[in-house]
Amino acid sequence: MGVHGLATYLREHTRILSKNVKFTSDSEDLVPVVVDGWSFIYQLYQDSKLPWVYGGENPDFARVISQVVEAWTRLRLKIYFVFDGACPDIKIPTVITRLSQSHVQPALLFFRTSSTSRTTSRFLHETRILPPLSYSACIYTLEKLAENNEALEIHYADEEGDPYSVELAGRVGGYVVGNDSDFVILNAPGYQGYIPLDDMVWESAELQQSLLVDDGPGDDFQTVSKPKSKKKHVVPFGRGILPPGDATDLRLSCTVYHPDALASQLNLPVTLLPLLGALVGNDFTHQSDSDRRSFQSLFFDKRLTVVQRIENAAAAMRSVLSPTTPRKKNKHQVGSVMDLIDRTVNLLLSRLFTPLGSGEVDSIVEKVVTAALQYAINKPEGDSPLWPTGICALHEPDVCAFLPLMSRRVVEESHGVDGETPALIQSAVLREHYIQAYRNGIFSPKLMDVLNTATSWPRLFLETPDLETVSRSITRHLRMWIYSILDDSLGLPLPEEEPYQTESVTETRSQEAEEDEDEDELIDVVESDSEEERTDFLAPLKGELKRLHVSDDDATETDGPLSVVSQRSNRIGTPKVTEYVRRGTRIAAEVVQVTPLHDLLSSISYTVPEDSVDAEEIISLVQKPIEERFTVFLRILESDLPSVRQISPEYLHPVLAIRWIARCLHQRELETGSREREKEKWTSHEAKCLFAAFASWTPSSTSESYAVVGNEFPPIHDRNVQLSAQVLTVLETVEHLTQTLMLTTLVPSVAHCFSGRLFHAFLSGSQALPDNSSEVEVMWRACQDDLLEAFREDRTRRKEKKTRKGQSAAVAVVPKKKQGGRSGGFAVLASLDE
Template identity: 25%
Template structure:
C-alpha cells in the first residue's frame, strides 16, 4: 500500500517531520541494540534489483550471500531486525494484482522485442523489472541461517503486523510504504517512528571516542567501488573503516501537528488522498487541476478540518455523513450528482477500514482453525461458548499445516485455501507470442492435484458461496455459451474462460442447492493462450483416491512417490535418484512434456542437448549450495560482472523451467515435503542460476562466480539424471535442423551449361569443383 503523494510530501518536509538516527559500528557495543521491524518485501525488491541482474532468471545463491551480508552489517551497527512477510493478497486488491500481472506481460513483450545485446546488460529495464519468483524463499532461507526473527502473515499485507510488532518491541518500522506513518496513529508511544527504506544511508564515521558518547560524529567520505560492480545502498561500502548507518525516522505526531489533524483522522485523510484500496479516479475527482502533491495534501487536510469543526449529529450515520460532506467539498468536477458522490464516499470508507491494526492470532493453528468463518475459532478457549470448557485439540494435519505456514513453507497453498476464486499465476519472462506455459494441461494437473490434497487435509477450501443474482447470471452465461458453441473452461489454450470469478454450475444441478453449496472449483488468473491478456480460468477439483489418512500425513517415502506420480515422473530411473535430485529431474521432464504438448511440428520442443545443458547447470548449482561456507558471504569474483547473451531460445527455456518449478512447489507444499526432512522439494532456487543456465545453454561451463561447482559426484549424478529424462522417448524431443545456405546471387548474363543442366543442379556433372564446394552448408 502507499498513499498517493505522501512520500514526496514527507521528503519535502523532512526538516520538520523527521529526525536522524545515527548508528556507528565502533560504538555499537557500548549501547543497547535498537529493535527494528522490517517490511521484508521492500528489502527483497531493493536489495535484489540494486545488486543483481533480473532478466537472466534469478541469481539465488548470490542473493543468499547478499542477504547474509545485509543482516551482519545491520547487526554490527546495532540494529536488531525482525522481518515480516506479506500474506495472501486481500480481495480489495484484486484489480491491483491484475494490473501488476498485465505489467509483467508488457515487460516480457518488450524483452522479446529488443535485441539480445541490449537486454543482456545488467541495467536493462530496471524500472519495470520482474523480480525472480524464488527471491522471497531464498531471502527467508538466509534469515533462518542467521536465526533472525521472522513472521509470515497468512492473510493480507504485512504493514499492520509490522506496526503492532514494533509497538510491542519499542522500536522502529523500516519499509517503503508511506502507510506505516498512518497506521502508527493507532499505536502507543512505544513505537519510535517510521524509517523509509529509500532514505537509509551509510556514511564513514570518525573513530573519535569522545564523539561517540553524544550519538556519534561522522564525515562523508567518497570511495570508489570496484569497476562495474553493482551494489545496493542497503549495504555498507566495503572500503569504509567505520561504517555508520543513518536512518530518517518520521513520527506520526509531528505529521498531525503539521496538518493540524487529530491522529484518529489520518486513515480517512489518507483514503481521501488515494491508496491501493480506493478507486483509481479519486485524485481526478477530488483534486481536479491540482498537480503538486503538497497542494493536494494541504487542500484535503483543510477540507477535512473544516468539516470536523462543524457541528455533527449524534445518529449512527454521522461518520458516513462526514465523509460525504468532505467528498462533496473536494469534488470540483461538474455534472457529478449526489448518488455518484455517495458511491465514492462508501468506497473511501471501505478503504479507510483497511487501516485497522490486526489483533493477535487466536490460537496456534490460525488461520486454519475456523476463525475466518462465521462460527469462529474452534480451538481457542476464549472463543468457547461455554465458560470453563475445554477446547478441542487441533487435528495433527492442522498442526502440521499451521507449523509450515509459520515457517514460510505454505504461502501458495494458504492463498489457494483462503481465496480459491482468485489464484494469481504470475507470468514469468516467457514470450507472450507463444503459448502460456502455466496454461498447459500437464502443469494445470500438477497444481489442481495440490489443491485437492490441501482441500482434503484442511476440510475443504474456502469456496465462496454463489448468490442468487450471480447464479442467474452464470446460468444465462452458460446458456449463451452453449448457443455459441463455446465449451466451458479447462482447455489448454485458455481462450474459453468464464469471465466471472465464481464458478458456473452444471445444467442439471438444482439451482437452490448450488446457491447455498459452493462448487468445488478453483479459478486461476493467468495469461490467456498466446495473447497478452490476463484473465480467469475455472477448473473443478479432481477427486482423490480414498485413503486412511490425508496425503500430507503419510510417511515421507509415500509422499515422495505421490510427488513424482502427479508430476508424471514415477519411473524406476527417477525413483532410483537421490531424493535431493528428483525435483530437478521431474521439473525438466515436465518442461519436455509441456513443450511437446504445445507443439506439433517439433520446432519448439526441447532438444536433448538443451536437456543436458539445463541438467548440468542445475546439478552444478546444487553442488555449489552444498559446498557453501559461512565465510563465502563477502567473497567477490571479477567474473560476477560478466553476463551471457540472453537469446530468445535460452530465455524461453529458463522461463519454462521456472514455471515448472513453481507448479511443483505448490505440490510440494501441499504434501509438506519440508527441508527439515533433508529434501530439496521446497528449495527450487538451489537448482537455478540464470547466468549459469544461459551460459550452459550456449555450450560453455558456467563461471564459479555464479556458485556453480562441478565435482566427481556431480558428474555421476548428471549421468543418472540425464538417463532419467531421456527415458521419456525420442518422440518427445525436437531435432536440430541443418542451417539453410544463403541464396547465391545470380550472375548477370551467364550462359546456361552446354548440356542443358543448371550449374550446381541435381544429376551431377554440371559446374566446377568450386561450385560443388560452395553448395555445402556452412561454406
C-alpha cells in the first residue's frame, strides 16, 4: 500500500527520518490521533490471532476493538477513525490485482492443499483472508462506543481515505495512525506526522520493574545453551496495538515520520513528494490488463532495489530543479510544473537504447500527472472548524467531492425547473437522508462505488474455486434491486458512450476551460529549494483535479436549487453497472444493465396507488412510509409471510438469508435436474446450526456458549466452508439492500453477532445443538414456511432409517436360520453372540 518501496526506505532510514513519542495517561491535554480504519481492522485481526477460516469471530473481534479504543482513550488520546469512501476509477486496476493476490489465490491454495496441511497454524497464517463481515462488525462496535465516549469520532471519507485523513489531522493538529506509506507523502498545515501501527509498543513501568527482579535459585546459577542452537527473536513487551491485559500503568511508545524529514533527506521541496511517489509508483499507477507495460520498468533498471529506485527518481528531480553548472541553469530554466514533470520523465527515459515516440512519452507524462494529483489536498482559508455544513466535516458543498455522487438526479431534473415545487422539497429531504445515512455509517461505501463509478465489488472469501461464485449465482438478483433503487433515488452514472449533456453543463465546462488556461504559469522552481518557503508546485494542476472529481453531470449544481430527485428522467440511455466477481481463478468484469424500478416492482405485485393524495409529491420508493418499504423488502426476498414478520428483528437477517439461499439452490436444481445441484441444497440440520450460532449470542447465553467452544477448533470441511461462503455473502447483500431502502431501524445488522467457529462446531458435531431452543425453533418454522421442499433431507436421518430397517429385517431372519437345522462351529459361535 502506498508508494512502492517507501515503507522499506523508511525502515532502513529510521534513525534519520523518525522521532519517538510516548502517550501517557497523565497528559494534560487530549492528543488528536486520526486512525486509518482499514489499517486498524487488518492489524487488529492479525494481532488478536482470531481464527479467520471459519468466517470470522465477530463477537470476539468487537471485544478486542473495545479493549484497544478504551486503552487509547485512557492515554488521553482524541481518536478520529476514518474509513474509505468510494474507490476512484483510477485505482480500479490496483484493486483488481489486490483482490486476486489477497483472496482468489489464497482460496485456490487452500482448496488445493490436503486437509491435514491446511489446518496448520503456519498455513493459515500465510493464507489469511479477512472475513467479509469484519467491516460491519467494526463499524457497529465503534459507533456504539462513540455514543458514550466524547473522545471518539468516526468519519467516512468523501472518496479515498488517505487524503481525507491527513487533511483532518491537519485541521485538528494531530497524527495519522495506519499502515500506508502515503501518509509520509501527503501533507497539510498542522499535520504532526505518520505513526505506523507496526511500530507501536506498549510499555509499563510496573512490568519492566518486575522483569528486573531475580527469581533464580542463586547467583551461581548459569544458563547453558547449545552453541549451534539458533537464537530466538525476543519480541519487546507489548508490541502491537493490543494492550497487555495484566498491566495498569501503561504507556504507548510510537515512531513518527513526517514529510518534512523525508523531503530533507531526499533534498527535495516537500510539495514535490507527490510527484516522487507518482514516478516511483503508487496505487494509482498500476497498469490495466490491456496495458501491461509499466512505465516504472522503463524508468529504472530491473536490478535496482526499491530503495535505489526512490533515490534514483529523487536524483533525477534534483538535477532538473537545480542544474549543476551555470550554463545549464541558463539554458534549462524550469518554467512550469508541467515542464518539470516532462523533463524528469524524459531524463528517466534517457537510459533506454531505443527512444520512445512522442505519443508514448506524452502518455507517460499524463499518467504521472494524474497519479500525482491524487495527493492534492485543499488548503482551508484561516481557522476552518469541522463540519461547516452537515454534508462534510472538512469541505464546503461547492468543493466537496462527495456531494456530486449524490446529485445526479439533481442535475437531471433541475434543468428547466423554476421555483420550489413539492417534488423539489421532497427531493431535498431524500438526498439529505442518504447523506446522513452515509455519514452515520449505515450506508456502505460499497454502495457509494455504485454511485461513483458504476462498479460493484462483492466481497470474496473462501469458496470452492470449481463452483460458480456465490456473488454471481445467489446474490446478483438482489444487487439488481439495489442498483435500480439507487438509480431511482439518486441516479447512477451513464455509460461513456451515452453521455448526458445540457446547455448549462456545456457552458460551465467552457467557463472552467477559460479560467484554467493559465494553469501552466511560470513559477520560480530553483529558488524554492529553501526549507523556509513552501511553494506548492502542484497548485497549477488544481483546476485539473477539480475536473477529475466533478463530472460533467455535476457542473450545473452550483447555482441551482438544493436538490431534485425524481423517478422521471431526462437522460438518454440506460445505466449499467460493472460487477467485479470471481470467474474461475481470476477477477472478471461483468456488465449488467440496470432494470427500471417500476418493472421490478411489477414483478413482485407491488403498484403505486393512483388515487393516493400525495401521489404527485412522493416521487421515489424510498420516500414511501417505512411499512410499505418493509413490505417491498420482504417481497424482494420472497418472504412476505406472517411467520417471518413475527420474528424478532435481531433474527430477521439469518432467517431471510437462509430462505433466499434455499430458494435459489432449489430453483437451480429444478432447472437442471442434476444430482449435483441436489447435493448443494441445505439440510434442516445445517439451517438450525446457523440459527443456533446466532441465537447463542445473547447477554445471557454468550459466555456459556463460548465456554463450551473454548480454544477448540472444529474440523474444516469443504462443505461447511462453502455453506459459510453462501451465508456471509447473502448476509452482506441483504444488509446493503436494507441500507438502500433505509430500513436499518426495522432490520438491524447482525454482523457483530456471527461466530464462524461456533457455526462450524455445530455443523461438524464437535458441539451439540442446544436442546429445546425456542429461538431456533421460531427461526426454523419461519424458514421452512412455504419452502419445505427446498431443503434436502439430512443424511444422518437417512442412515438412522436404514439402520432401523436393517435391524428389523435381521430380527425376522434369525429365527429362520435356526429352523433350518444347520449346525457347526460357526453356528455355535453365532448362538453365543445372541
